[in-house]
Amino acid sequence: MIPYGHQSIDQNDIRSVTEALKSDWLTQGPAIEKFENAIAQKVSAEYAIACSNGTAALHLACLAAGIGPGDEVIVPTLSFAASANCVLYCNGTPVLCDIKLDTLTIDPDEVEKKITPKTKAVIAVDFAGHSAEWDKLRLIAKKYNLILIDDAAHALGSKFKGEPIGSLADLTTFSFHPVKAITTGEGGMVTTNNKKFADQMRLLRSHGIIIRSLLDVRQGDSLSDLDWQQEMIDLGYNYRLTDIQTALGISQLKKLDRFLLRRRQIALRYIKEFSSIDEIILPPNHKNIDHAWHIFPIQFRSLDRNEVYNKLIKLGIKCQVHYLPIHLQPYYQKRFGYKLEDFPNSEIYYRRCLTIPLYPSLTDKMVKKIILSVQEAVGRGK
């Protein structure tokens, strides 16, 4: 069975992890800063803060943005639940928003309609690896004084109008889950150009504890240079990434460009083969965007998606659906009263979509099998 996504691990990755295991550090040692600097450089951001997963990265970003009770944060309903859950972790209110069918990313006009005096931030998702409309979102953020968060779990290596995803929003989050562009098993990163945000996220990812010698001298208190003295100055979390995971990340990052190239190669092959099939709607691929091709979601004009899914299973291809929109998740329906037809574009897309396999370690032979199977499942030439 060919899955929709899979990690690509080689001998260098294994060697890198083995060396970490033999080192003095297993969790958050010197390798973390090396990985952070490499990611920051890759995405042209000033600061990068590694953490335990992409969801923790979103939580840290919301904490840095100061999201709290009473604050509203606009989030696209077409995303993984974590994009909205992070707002709830901070006791803020996620305000769901529809997407545009020609981008599958948040609709800037709809965002503007949802702004109230309580709106504090907007989280946009670079869906499938296709950048959101950051020029329009930045104008809106400036006009209404909002903080922009980019959930770029799909988009490491993507660019919008030549600018890398990673510093287009105030805070950008990445995930290193095995299906993402590079993996650390579990892992995440937040990038930002804002030093205050960066300092706060570093503090909060490790219990809110600082080494006391770094504290400012308080009144009547002399600066200590004893680095065993640790003080908790904020309520933080244990969101640390381990050195074992980081060793894998550093090794994987060296291959990112190659991975992206292979993903692109396969995506272009799919586009070429499927563009003549009327039944298939191809994923958005706008000219001014460097697509990271995290996933390849196709849609069907008239066929029943579930029937195609089942046919492909029988042919040895395990597809996936990205995603059940957040407003249709039982938890969100129960808690916020969202209903069917609240966000028509996301629902149209959801009913028609199917993510076919796309990852760097697919061989040409596997790609050919996927193409033939999809053609067979939809009825060739129709």
Ligand SMILES: *Cc1c(COP(=O)(O)O)cnc(C)c1O
């Ligand atoms: C994968 C993903 C996340 C969460 O990342 P984890 O590392 O699995 O916690 C968040 N948002 C989107 C859009 C994702 O695809």
